[in-house]
Amino acid sequence: MWSFNFVLLALFALFQFSIAFYPFVPEWRRQSYKSLPDTSERSGKSRENNVVLKLFQTLPSTNKPRDVQIRELTDRLIRKYNPGTGLKATKVEERGSNLVKYDDTSLSIQTAATPSQTNSAGILQTGTDFSYFAQVELGSKNDPLLMLLDTGAGTSWVMGPDCTSSACKTRASFGAADSSTYKAVNMDLDIAYGSGHVTGTYATDTINFAGMSLPLTLGIANKTSDQFNSFPFSGILGLSQQTGPVPNFLQTVVSSKSLKANVFGMDLNRASDGTNTGEINFGAPDTSRYSGDLSYTSVAKNGPNHWALPLDKVGVGNTQLSTTGRLGYLDSGTSYIFGQPTDVIAFHALVPDAVTTDNNTWTVPCSTTTSISFTFSGVSYDVSSVDWVGPSVDGVCTSNVYAVAVVDTNSWLIGDTFFKNVYALFDVDQDRVGLAQKKAVTSSATSTSSSGGLTSTLTPTPTAQEPVDRTSTSIVDSTSVVLSGSGSTVTTSASEFLSNTHSLVSAVQTGTLNPLLPGASASPSAQSPGTTVSASSSVTATATQTSSGNQINKYSSLMTAFVIIATTLFF
Known part of the structure; x- marks a missing residue:
């Protein structure tokens, strides 16, 4: 009897492992990306006058499944927004972690139109819409380096010449030998990104870009983790107001009095729009970039030093989801959108034929053309399906809105998926952000809704999350799972083992790590325009299915039946 029970336990454990790594990672999530160039020489000519700030978009070099990339990215972001928690994250391959020594001629770069406005620069890209980079010049020799423009980070840093990590061997560096004006600062640099760290010291030198020449104290990294091997940038230029041991970039701009107004505006171009503009x-917004007037929202008092705004609503087509009390962190260093889990579950319930197997990631029909929207200070901003619906892989597309509590359990992290649809003006002087819908651009897909037509409201009930030990290999979750099919409901109370290699977690202020899957979630069905939908708290985690497309993997259903039988025999 003991041996029989042991076999059942082994089979049960194997089933949970397969759920994590095969049934829940279908082929449509897999993408093959071009490898980024790995050259040993830097290029670029110094400029005598104003520096042109070039922004580049690149995709990480990896063949990992999309959901694995998202999970690993999430770990990095959790550490980014919770630097003082001392939490141990899983090993990740982080977005925005890798800097490559870079030869411009080895990449196909979309040339940007020359800006007509002063203190402005064209944004260049490699055509992937993944990350945006600035080409800056450092030191007395105006050494050109690529730096990620990150409105979610305060500290700026570049790789130093003494860095012996594998990533540093193939990326541009900057140090004392590169500049006669380089001044070392006796202070340690230590920044956590997911499971890895960037460590080193600080130095002060001149940074030149967008017509400004500033003395900046920035980190000089002497060690980076292996996660920094997939991206061709040499550091991060922090554009948030987050403070640290040294003045950040925005504080430096303010002190220099270089601008009439301490503001900066961003217009991120998507590759599919054709001509890169x-x-x-x-110093001032480019009013030709957007329609109407900028609508300003003050930075939230409970989101200090970040560009965090009170988020009123999120919407799908003509239906909106009330998010009163939530914060939306605007982060140009993040490619996608990561939302409060309960909100995102309700959000995808409004998307016809949206499918999820984990309540973290959803697939949607590739034919989807409905826009989604985000509302700040009563003004809604549309996000085109070109941006929130991922590319087709074997005829299946992934939503770029993920149910992951990256910052905390009450906030959304809003990245480039949103930015490509708006003009954003970050106002340091008045601690606010101005937003406006960008002027229409011809693209491969057209939105079918407008922000003005959003009338109905759906209000989810926030749910509590049970703490989970991040170091454990499995956790028994006795929550019932209700699968609502076309005309029938199946309930199973089989315990679920949540491996730490597949369960995403969120960091909260207390330092406790919680499951990202809410213990209670609402799953309203998609509604027609003009209707009012309400979501109530439930003790079940629910996945809504339709006969036309929302079907749980057949293999998973068979294995679920096996587990029910096995556990019945065992117990």
């Missing part, structure tokens, strides 16, 4: 503006 993206640009960044310092």
Whole structure:
């Protein structure tokens, strides 16, 4: 009897492992990306006058499944927004972690139109819409380096010449030998990104870009983790107001009195729009970039030093989801959108034929053309399906809105998926952000809704999350799972083992790690325009299915039946 029970336990454990790594990772999530160039020489000519700030978009070099990339990215972001928690995250391959020594001629770069406004620069890209980079010049020799423009980070840093990590061997560096004006600062640099760290010291030197020449104290990394092997940038230029041991970039700009107004505006161009007209503006907005007037929202008092705004609503087509009390962190260093889990579950319930197997990631029909929207200070901003619906892989597309509590359990992290649809002006002087819908651009897909037509409201009930030990290999979750099919409901109370290699977690202020799957979630069905939908708290985690497309993997259903039988025999 003991041996029989042991076999059942082994089979049960194997089933949970397969759920994590095969049934829940279908082929449509897999993408093959071009490898980024790995050259040993830097290029670029110094400029005598104003520096042109070039922004590049690149995709990480990896063949990992999309959901694995998202999970690993999430770990990095959790550490980014919770630097003081001392939490141990899983090993990740982080977005925005890798800097490559870079030869411009080895990449196909979309040339940007020359900006007509002063203190502005064209935004260049490699055609992937993944990340945006600035080409800056450092030191007395105006050494050109690529730096990620990150409105979610305060500290700026570049790789130093003494860095012996594998990533540093193939990326541009900057140090004392590169500049006669380089001044070392006796202070340690230590920044956590997911499971890895960037460590080193600080130095002060001149940074030149967008017509400004500033003395900046920035980190000089002497060690990076292996996660920094997939991206071709040499550091991060922090554009948030987050403070640290040294003045950040925005504080340096303010002190220099270089601008009439301490603001910067960003217009991120998507590759599919054709001619690249993206640009960044310092000192004043480029009013030709957007329709109507900028609508300003003050930075939330409970989101200090970040560009965090009170988020009123999120919407799908003509239906909106009330998110009163939530914060939306605007982060140009993040490619996608990561939302409060309960909100995102309700959000995808409004998307016809949206399918999820884990309540973290959803697939949607590739034919989807409905826009989604985000509302700040009563003004809604549409996000085109070109951006929130991922590319087709074997005829299946992934939603770029993920149910992951990256910052905390009450906030959304809003990245480039949103930015490509708006002009955003970050106002340091008045601690606010101005937003406006970008002027219409011809693209491969057209939105079918407008922000003005959003009338109905759906209000989810926030749910509590049970703490989970991040170091454990499995956790028994006795929550019932209700699968609502076309005309029938199946309930199973089989315990679920949640491996730490597949369960995403969120960091909260207390330092406790919680499951990202809410213990209670609402799953309203998609509604027609003009109707009012309400979501109530439930003790079940629910996945809504339709006969036309929302079907749980057949293999998973068979294995679920096996587990029910096995556990019945065992117990």
